[in-house]
Amino acid sequence: MKTFEVTILGSLAALPHKGKITSSQILLYNRQSIMIDCGEGVQMMMSKYHINPSRIKLICISHLHGDHLFGLPGLLSSFQHHQRTEPLTIIGPVGTAEFIDVVHKLTQQYIVYPIYIKEIDIVEKTEVFHFDDLVVSAFPLNHRIVTYGYYFEEKARVKKMNKDAVKQFQLTVEEIRQILKGEDIKRNEGLLLKNEIFTLPDPPFRSYAYCSDTMYDEKILDWIKGVSTLYHEATYLHLLVEKAKERKHTTAQQAGRLAKKAKVKKLIIGHFSSRYNDVKELVDEARNEFEEVYAALEGSVFSI
Amino acid sequence: MKTFEVTILGSLAALPHKGKITSSQILLYNRQSIMIDCGEGVQMMMSKYHINPSRIKLICISHLHGDHLFGLPGLLSSFQHHQRTEPLTIIGPVGTAEFIDVVHKLTQQYIVYPIYIKEIDIVEKTEVFHFDDLVVSAFPLNHRIVTYGYYFEEKARVKKMNKDAVKQFQLTVEEIRQILKGEDIKRNEGLLLKNEIFTLPDPPFRSYAYCSDTMYDEKILDWIKGVSTLYHEATYLHLLVEKAKERKHTTAQQAGRLAKKAKVKKLIIGHFSSRYNDVKELVDEARNEFEEVYAALEGSVFSI
Numbered sequence: 300m301k302t303f304e305v306t307i308l309g310s311l312a313a314l315p316h317k318g319k320i321t322s323s324q325i326l327l328y329n330r331q332s333i334m335i336d337c338g339e340g341v342q343m344m345m346s347k348y349h350i351n352p353s354r355i356k357l358i359c360i361s362h363l364h365g366d367h368l369f370g371l372p373g374l375l376s377s378f379q380h381h382q383r384t385e386p387l388t389i390i391g392p393v394g395t396a397e398f399i400d401v402v403h404k405l406t407q408q409y410i411v412y413p414i415y416i417k418e419i420d421i422v423e424k425t426e427v428f429h430f431d432d433l434v435v436s437a438f439p440l441n442h443r444i445v446t447y448g449y450y451f452e453e454k455a456r457v458k459k460m461n462k463d464a465v466k467q468f469q470l471t472v473e474e475i476r477q478i479l480k481g482e483d484i485k486r487n488e489g490l491l492l493k494n495e496i497f498t499l500p501d502p503p504f505r506s507y508a509y510c511s512d513t514m515y516d517e518k519i520l521d522w523i524k525g526v527s528t529l530y531h532e533a534t535y536l537h538l539l540v541e542k543a544k545e546r547k548h549t550t551a552q553q554a555g556r557l558a559k560k561a562k563v564k565k566l567i568i569g570h571f572s573s574r575y576n577d578v579k580e581l582v583d584e585a586r587n588e589f590e591e592v593y594a595a596l597e598g599s600v601f602s603i
Numbered sequence: 604m605k606t607f608e609v610t611i612l613g614s615l616a617a618l619p620h621k622g623k624i625t626s627s628q629i630l631l632y633n634r635q636s637i638m639i640d641c642g643e644g645v646q647m648m649m650s651k652y653h654i655n656p657s658r659i660k661l662i663c664i665s666h667l668h669g670d671h672l673f674g675l676p677g678l679l680s681s682f683q684h685h686q687r688t689e690p691l692t693i694i695g696p697v698g699t700a701e702f703i704d705v706v707h708k709l710t711q712q713y714i715v716y717p718i719y720i721k722e723i724d725i726v727e728k729t730e731v732f733h734f735d736d737l738v739v740s741a742f743p744l745n746h747r748i749v750t751y752g753y754y755f756e757e758k759a760r761v762k763k764m765n766k767d768a769v770k771q772f773q774l775t776v777e778e779i780r781q782i783l784k785g786e787d788i789k790r791n792e793g794l795l796l797k798n799e800i801f802t803l804p805d806p807p808f809r810s811y812a813y814c815s816d817t818m819y820d821e822k823i824l825d826w827i828k829g830v831s832t833l834y835h836e837a838t839y840l841h842l843l844v845e846k847a848k849e850r851k852h853t854t855a856q857q858a859g860r861l862a863k864k865a866k867v868k869k870l871i872i873g874h875f876s877s878r879y880n881d882v883k884e885l886v887d888e889a890r891n892e893f894e895e896v897y898a899a900l901e902g903s904v905f906s907i
Contacts, residue, residue, distance in 0.1 A: 313684055314677075314681050314684055315644075315647050315677070318647060318650075320647075339646075340619075342643075343644060346620070347622070365676055365677055365706075366680075370643070372669055373619070373670075373673045380617055401702070401705045402669075405701060406667050406672065407667070407668075407747070
């Protein structure tokens with residue numbers, strides 16, 4: 300099975316604190332890395348947790364608040380310094396391109412490797428990128444500024460053949476091509492051989508959803524239903540539910556409730572307010588609603 | 604004597620590396636702090652080295668390369684988060700204001716404390732700011748983009764009175780006022796009492812000059828002559844003098860030579876290329892030219 304795991308580089312809300320940084324994580328799928336959000340100091344964390352920056356092909360920015368964004372200019376300039384030649388795609392809300400352009404113009408940073416910036420402006424879950432076997436979608440969250448969640452889903456591009464059936468029906472090369480294209484086979488005298496006879500069922504597909512920053516909003520349930528691993532912000536304990544509502548953040552209890560309603564397999568909570576010295580109380584609160592809860596501690600690696 | 608010291612927060616060139624950051628330092632004068640340059644990760648270093656951010660009244664940016672600038676957006680937003688109300692002045696080259704404005708616009712960061720941005724465009728040493736007893740000047744350096752050095756000089760605003768002389772000549776209140784204004788005293792029958800009879804000579808004034816990034820350029824000698832402490836970049840060993848010239852940086856040998864020619868008292872070198880695991884060889888090279896050389900190691904505090 301292909302590697303599919305997420306490494307937490309930072310999970311603090313708002314500010315770096317005591318050697319920890321704000322939101323950033325690395326999703327590794329089959330030797331290709333995707334960075335999700337990019338808080339200040341992210342390069343130090345990548346070096347600390349042995350993440351190879353050159354594997355990053357895609358950076359997904361949830362929203363343009365500084366605690367998710369301010370590590371980006373330095374990272375892009377380090378890529379150049381390390382003579383990156385491979386293209387990089389950056390996906391984010393409208394404004395992402397202006398941010399990058401102005402920084403490069405003012406710092407007179409000469410970037411040679413290709414950067415493709417894809418600004419999204421969507422109201423439904425929408426496919427925004429794909430690798431060979433991984434589809435990336437985005438969907439709107441509910442925060443103080445335009446914010447997107449991201450959904451990463453394995454998808455077999457080509458069906459695996461059922462060799463026994465191929466042998467039994469003695470398929471020709473042309474017929475095998477038809478099957479690989481997903482077509483059925485029509486033989487003489489109206490004989491129809493359905494595609495699924497010759498292909499194996501897909502293995503269970505794994506998926507990862509990233510939801511930060513957002514207030515509790517059941518609108519996203521349809522979009523994240525049944526996801527293997529859900530990362531959801533849980534900035535506060537439920538004691539501060541009013542503050543959470545006002546700042547458009549989620550409490551740990553609410554994150555647990557949402558995970559349960561969405562029937563996810565595993566919940567990772569993060570984006571912790573730095574007022575909590577020990578995030579165990581946030582995990583415990585979420586566990587009252589949903590059992591499989593983990594804290595996004597820096598350096599943790601979760602397999603999806 | 605008033606505190607006058609500089610704390611090194613970072614002194615790497617170009618990129619953060621192994622837990623160290625790029626250029627930033629804090630000049631503390633009499634309980635007021637000035638930040639000079641602001642590399643990414645500066646907040647973590649301030650917390651590590653117990654620097655109180657709320658004392659920062661002035662930030663001087665040498666130039667708009669990312670390794671001197673990318674910590675600024677996060678710092679400004681943290682000030683807001685900590686409900687700063689005191690004004691902050693930022694001095695930097697043309698473009699500084701656009702950088703800050705665009706970041707605040709795109710991140711929708713609502714800053715309430717007053718920020719005064721002073722963009723400078725100068726060809727000679729020019730006073731750009733002053734505290735009660737400290738004058739801040741800037742002067743042009745010689746780098747790939749517009750870059751300024753900064754000069755910080757103690758200056759007594761009011762002369763100290765020589766009490767013995769005041770008593771001997773029985774000065775009136777009005778006459779004391781004249782002396783404090785720097786005037787001489789004319790008494791009846793043409794008696795002229797010179798101001799310097801009644802004032803004590805100024806104590807030796809301390810000064811600090813920051814020169815980074817720049818290639819070796821004797822043009823600055825007049826502007827830094829006799830400075831108490833000179834911080835000068837020394838990116839490479841002299842073995843790489845051609846690279847230094849091409850990238851418009853200085854070698855350790857050149858930094859030493861400049862300190863000697865400028866008759867400074869103490870030289871701190873920094874902005875080290877991360878190729879040097881041990882900066883001792885850079886210090887040794889500079890010491891061949893000038894004796895009092897120190898390395899700008901992170902966390903070091905130098906009294907001026």
